[in-house]
Amino acid sequence: MKNLILKWNQLSLVKRILIGMIIGIILAVTIPDAAKWISIFGSLFVGALKAVAPILVFFLVIAAISNHRSGMKTNMKSILGLYGIGTFLAGFVAVLASFLFPVSLSLTTGAEGLTPPGGIVEVLKTLLFNIVDNPVNALMNANYIGILTWAILLGIALRRATDSTKDMFANFSDAISQLVKWVINLAPIGIMGLVFDAIVTNGLTALLDYGKLLLVLLGCMFFVALVVNPIIVYLYIRKNPYPLVLRALRESGITAFFTRSSAANIPVNMSLCEKLNLNKDTYSVSIPLGATINMAGAAITIAVLTLSAVHTLGIQVDIGTALILVVLSAVSAAGASGVAGGSLLLIPLACSLFGIPNDIAMQVVGVGFIIGVLQDSCETALNSSTDVVFTATAEYAKLRKEGKEVVVNP
Template identity: 80%
Template sequence: MKNGLRKWNQISIVKRILLGLAIGIILALTLPNGAKWISIFGDLFVGALKAIAPILVFFLVIHAISNHKKGNKTNMKSIIFLYAIGTILAGLVGVVASFVFPVSLSLTTGAEDLTPPSGIVEVLEKLLYNIVDNPVNALMNANYIGILTWAILLGIALRSAKETTKNVLENFSNAISLLVKWVINLAPIGIMGLVFDAIVTSGLSTLVYYGRLLLVLLGCMLFVALVVNPLIVYVNIRRNPYPLVFTCLRESGITAFFTRSSAANIPVNMRLCEKLNLDRNTYSISIPLGGTINMAGAAITISVLTLAAAHTLNIEVDLFTAVILIVLSAISAAGASGVAGGSLLLIPLACSLFGISNDVAMQVVSVGFIIGVLQDSCETALNSSTDVLFTATAEYAKKRKEELNSHQTEAI
């Protein structure tokens, strides 16, 4: 038994996840609906990730900040810049694609009971209130902006603490990281349950009616993942970006695709950053922050569905308004909730730019929920994998700059 477990754990986690994916598909196609108990494995896996992530972030950040030495620079400025430029370019891709491949919708209902934000001020106001949220409440509700804020402040306050106190924090941080490894090792079983539930519950037949819309949305996300992001990485590190891009998509994107939650994928991303030998002091902050503000996929969803609504209503969109939509979709995406379907409720806000009524906008949101089985999965995979991609890019760019400076010094 032990030998079997040891051999199983020696197999790459990606290969194990792919095996779980295949088993989930086979079970969904061969077993009757009465076997829906299989989906509980997926719920338990996502629940475990969501439960451990806030505590992981809290203690990692406190430990990293409390041990930070003066003069040791992090890459947070570069990472935040990459997050911002990546999200804006994603919004641009969504707008351009919507003009080149205009899509009209068959509007539906079903989201009338949801309450979208009334304006961009409300979105930003919510972000600000999340910063000063009660720390216990922030941990309970997985409010990562609040968790980061209090963890950073506590870390700064503990900088002058005794070494024994810092050792306790380090022990807690290491213990929670070990728990994360245990949870991630259950990913194959969790993915099996998630795939089974997705196929049995939602099916894929309803997506045929929205094939053109899905092609535009998923095409934009693939373009950003395989063209735009690699270009951003290449500009910064000046070497072939695709090995890093594919690593992030494979080891972060796959789990994010099925969990459909950037927050739930934070432990997976932390583990990947550790595997890539990145600076723990940086990624312990950049990964949870990215799960909140780095939302390229959300920017695409908001811009494409908003312009689809405009095309449906025969509203002419001029260049100036399109530029405003790019910026608005990027800012709104940063305020999107890191849970399944979080970006869809920001569509009415973008629709108001074209004078589209809230009633019509909520019908567009309903369409978004119908195609969410693929749209939201791909969106989250892009968002979450990019968190690691840009964190690694900033660190590699820094090392490249240091090497160039070293060679110049030696030449002199």
């Protein structure tokens, strides 16, 4: 047994996760009723990630900022620029694809009890109020904008504290980081449970009626992940971007695909940034911030489903309105919550741009929930993996500018 465990631990995490996925699929197809208890592993894994992430971000940011050395620059401006460019281009790709491959919907119900935001001002207002949220409430509700705000302010205030106080926060940060590593090592079992539950609960037959819509949605997401993002990375670092992009998709995207939550994937991304030897002062802020505002996948979902509703109703769209939709989808996506289905409730906001009534827009949201088993999973995988890609890109670009050797995917 010891030898078996030793051999298991010697396998890379990605290989262990793939084994877990295969076992989950086999159990779901062969003995779904007898193996129902397997799904609890998935719920426990996601619960553990969501539980540790807020505390990890809070202490990591405080420790990083309080111990920040004067004169040492971070790359946050570059990262924020990359987040904005990436999200905008994702919205542009989605709008272009929707005109090239127009899709009409069979509208459905199922989202009537939900209340979407009334406008872009309301989305931005929610973000601003999250900034001034009570710190205890922010930690309890995983409000990462609020957590980051308080952690940054406390970190700045503690820069004049004694070394022993700073060491205490650094020790807490290291201890929680170790907890995260333990949780991530359970990913193969957790993903086995998530795969089993997804197949048994949802199946794939419900998705066949929306095959063309899914092709456009997922095609846009894969295009952004494998073409647009690599081009952006190459323009910044002038080196082959695919080792970095593919590693991020492999080590961050897979877990994000099954957890369907950018917030739950924060510990995974933090761990990957550590493996890539990135600056802790930077990624401790950029990763949780990215989980909140870097939403390329959400921009694609909002634009594609909105234009599907437009095509269904036979509404004519001029170039100017299409460009406004690109901007609106990018800005709205930044306000989407980092939880499963967070982008869907912003569709009525985009639909209002074309005069589509709210009751029709909510039927489009209902379609989104039906295809969510794939749409939301791929959206989260793109969003979360891109956080790591752009954080690494900003650091590599800085090294290149300083004339230092850039090692992509060390």
